Amino acid sequence: MALWGGRFSQAADSRFKLFNDSLKFDYQLAEQDIMGSIAWAGALNSVGVLSDEEVKALETALLELRSEVQANPEQILESDAEDIHSWVEGKLIDKVGDLGKKLHTGRSRNDQVATDLKLWCKDYGDMVYEALVRLQQALVDLANRESETVLPGYTHLQRAQPITFGHWCLAYVEMFHRDIDRLKGATKRLDTCPLGSGALAGTAYPIDRDALAQSLGFSRPTFNSLDAVSDRDHVMELMSAASISMLHLSRMAEDLIFYNSGEANFIELSDQVTSGSSLMPQKKNPDALELIRGKTGRVYGSLAGMMMTVKALPLAYNKDMQEDKEGLFDAIDTWMMCLDMAALCLEGLKVNRDRTMEAAQQGYANATELADYLVARGVPFREAHHIVGEVVVAAIAKKQPLEDFALSELQGFSDKIEEDVYQHLTIDACLAKREVLGGTARVSVSEALGKAQQAKGPV
Numbered sequence: 001m002a003l004w005g006g007r008f009s010q011a012a013d014s015r016f017k018l019f020n021d022s023l024k025f026d027y028q029l030a031e032q033d034i035m036g037s038i039a040w041a042g043a044l045n046s047v048g049v050l051s052d053e054e055v056k057a058l059e060t061a062l063l064e065l066r067s068e069v070q071a072n073p074e075q076i077l078e079s080d081a082e083d084i085h086s087w088v089e090g091k092l093i094d095k096v097g098d099l100g101k102k103l104h105t106g107r108s109r110n111d112q113v114a115t116d117l118k119l120w121c122k123d124y125g126d127m128v129y130e131a132l133v134r135l136q137q138a139l140v141d142l143a144n145r146e147s148e149t150v151l152p153g154y155t156h157l158q159r160a161q162p163i164t165f166g167h168w169c170l171a172y173v174e175m176f177h178r179d180i181d182r183l184k185g186a187t188k189r190l191d192t193c194p195l196g197s198g199a200l201a202g203t204a205y206p207i208d209r210d211a212l213a214q215s216l217g218f219s220r221p222t223f224n225s226l227d228a229v230s231d232r233d234h235v236m237e238l239m240s241a242a243s244i245s246m247l248h249l250s251r252m253a254e255d256l257i258f259y260n261s262g263e264a265n266f267i268e269l270s271d272q273v274t275s276g277s278s279l280m281p282q283k284k285n286p287d288a289l290e291l292i293r294g295k296t297g298r299v300y301g302s303l304a305g306m307m308m309t310v311k312a313l314p315l316a317y318n319k320d321m322q323e324d325k326e327g328l329f330d331a332i333d334t335w336m337m338c339l340d341m342a343a344l345c346l347e348g349l350k351v352n353r354d355r356t357m358e359a360a361q362q363g364y365a366n367a368t369e370l371a372d373y374l375v376a377r378g379v380p381f382r383e384a385h386h387i388v389g390e391v392v393v394a395a396i397a398k399k400q401p402l403e404d405f406a407l408s409e410l411q412g413f414s415d416k417i418e419e420d421v422y423q424h425l426t427i428d429a430c431l432a433k434r435e436v437l438g439g440t441a442r443v444s445v446s447e448a449l450g451k452a453q454q455a456k457g458p459v
């Protein structure tokens, strides 16, 4: 039975019903709707609309319904109810008869859906937080395993300076740390309870909204009923946090796809997260990482779609807002799935240390070191840069690294160069010099690792 039959003499066109009904996706709010309903029954009891026995009966029936939903959420989809709110109310009436019809007193689906969705955001915010922490842990573990491993660092996808693999891992730990912070900010701001705002003007029953908010685990009630029923900032904030985090995941995936390529051959991904080619037997494709990169697009799409949906809506509730859920559910599901998959990829990843070392030694990644060497011997940096540029051109012509030049050859470029130059050109020397806070020197990386291990705390 529709919730609003009295005013209508004609049934809804079946095509309209299909178009209008939201049960096919908002069934995911069943538990939140049930908990919101229990809290609302309590509020009605406190203002004398429901007796103690009535509240007890409603609560028992709603908790029973919750167990049924937990056991088999898909059963909801068999119903032809318009949305999850009418489904819960209908089921309640099935269980307790006319008493169930009292529950909607003073409540609107507008404050109800806003409350349900915020409860959902809180629950899922906690789950995403856990997934982010698990991924950080996988990165920290890999950083520990590969703290000594030399890796060529790139700018413009050209070998620039040597770094350690641990340093690369910790770069992403920083990014996911900021994602956690953004998630915390979003979940803190959405922690306000709309219930009691009614359709738009506030409920006509003198309920204690502070107590109601508290009973649902919110830190406080919302302060303006118009805003409360039409605010979807939390949906957009979570999607923004998801989008930025997906961007980090996508960049990490892209780095690893490149490291895994036959050309780089720096890492090998485990069989568990790769697939073969139906035609080419030699192939082992980085599908998990490519899907992470690919799915980033759909999360951005959900955010953009939601912003466009809300941008010109007049206050307060409009049915357009029903469009908030599918994109949000998909964005958060996708985000969590990608976080888990990224952790799985990192856990089984093997680094080809000889190959990363070899690559770091090629490509003149120590050219800056030679320039710095000259600077230390009184050559102005700009001039040193020019001299080393000439050395590099000569080395390229001879297809050899800088350190393979004989001292006499090097002295042909600058008479400031002496025998001790060679010790400055080793990879170890390049790394060790970058001892600055945030640098790639092994001591700095192990300090950063220590901090990363301590940094994790509750959301």
Ligand code: ARG
Binding pocket: 022, 026, 083, 109, 110, 113, 317, 319, 321, 322
């Ligand atoms: N299914 C609706 C939604 O998701 C619930 C709120 C309906 N409110 C209304 N006044 N029709 O937004």
